[in-house]
Amino acid sequence: MTAKIAYADVEVGTELPAQVFRLTRATLVEYAGASGDFNPIHWNEKFAKEVGLPDVIAHGMLTMAEAARVVTDWTGDPGAVVEYGVRFTKPVVVPNDDEGATVEVSGKVAAKLDDNQVRVDLTAMFAGQKVLGMSRAVVRLA
Amino acid sequence: MALDQSFVGRSYPPTDPYEVGREKIREFAAAIGDPHPAYTDPEAAKALGHPDVIAPPTFVFLVAFKAAGRVIHDPELGLDYSRVVHGDQKFAYRRPVRAGDRLTVTTTIDSIKSLAGNDVLDVRGDVHDESGELVVTAWIKLVARAAEEG
Numbered sequence: 526m527t528a529k530i531a532y533a534d535v536e537v538g539t540e541l542p543a544q545v546f547r548l549t550r551a552t553l554v555e556y557a558g559a560s561g562d563f564n565p566i567h568w569n570e571k572f573a574k575e576v577g578l579p580d581v582i583a584h585g586m587l588t589m590a591e592a593a594r595v596v597t598d599w600t601g602d603p604g605a606v607v608e609y610g611v612r613f614t615k616p617v618v619v620p621n622d623d624e625g626a627t628v629e630v631s632g633k634v635a636a637k638l639d640d641n642q643v644r645v646d647l648t649a650m651f652a653g654q655k656v657l658g659m660s661r662a663v664v665r666l667a
Numbered sequence: 668m669a670l671d672q673s674f675v676g677r678s679y680p681p682t683d684p685y686e687v688g689r690e691k692i693r694e695f696a697a698a699i700g701d702p703h704p705a706y707t708d709p710e711a712a713k714a715l716g717h718p719d720v721i722a723p724p725t726f727v728f729l730v731a732f733k734a735a736g737r738v739i740h741d742p743e744l745g746l747d748y749s750r751v752v753h754g755d756q757k758f759a760y761r762r763p764v765r766a767g768d769r770l771t772v773t774t775t776i777d778s779i780k781s782l783a784g785n786d787v788l789d790v791r792g793d794v795h796d797e798s799g800e801l802v803v804t805a806w807i808k809l810v811a812r813a814a815e816e817g
Binding site: 556560587594598607613 | 694695697698699700701703705706714715716717721723724725728729732733752753754755756757758759760762763806
């Protein structure tokens with residue numbers, strides 16, 4: 526495993542480059558197919574509304590996958606991730622239009638650990654609200 | 668009705684092996700819109716020290732969640748899946764999942780709690796490769812919302 530960021534070069538508070546991800550209905554359909562999660566709340570507006578949702582919502586695991594990219598693009602080696610966890614606190618609502626939903630993910634180093642590892646805390650925002658809680662990754666740096 | 672606490676600690680037999688294919692990883696990486704070459708190009712993966720293309724960190728959820736179906740659909744446990752939402756998700760990796768892995772999952776119920784009428788179920792999946800080495804542990808928290816009155 527060969528992370529391109531050196532442990533010695535980061536401090537608590539070091540910010541990772543933030544990223545913006547756009548999720549449309551097409552994204553959700555593609556993720557449903559690739560993941561095998563065909564729950565209709567992720568593609569069927571009528572069904573989503575019947576179960577009390579405002580509209581179709583993104584798969585939590587898709588948001589989790591996007592948020593991870595802030596870490597894996599930073600380290601350069603996705604295999605450097607040692608731990609990764611999130612809490613799904615709010616749904617990402619995806620309207621049936623060309624714009625879809627925009628999720629903004631930022632991260633910063635929250636702790637330097639042993640063995641060249643650091644803990645990164647991630648923040649994922651959608652429509653002004655955090656959609657992931659306790660979103661943390663531990664990565665091994667060079 | 669609260670779930671039976673005696674299920675805490677129960678483990679389900681290992682799943683049949685799931686063989687991780689290069690093209691499945693490619694499909695998954697495309698679906699999350701991630702162009703990292705370690706997911707699609709064996710040479711790029713090797714340059715990072717991996718023997719073959721690796722999977723994005725959350726890929727293994729596909730395998731772990733399928734295995735967790737044994738708990739979710741265990742008629743003795745009686746979880747009402749139509750009321751279940753995914754609360755938390757966590758992974759601890761010994762190494763990245765990679766193409767060619769034949770993964771088996773042993774699923775265990777770590778805890779059952781009742782919070783404000785909701786059943787909260789912590790399900791752990793220990794994912795092993797063909798040689799029996801632990802590759803990743805996945806913790807899935809499932810929340811079954813309380814049934815409405817009547």
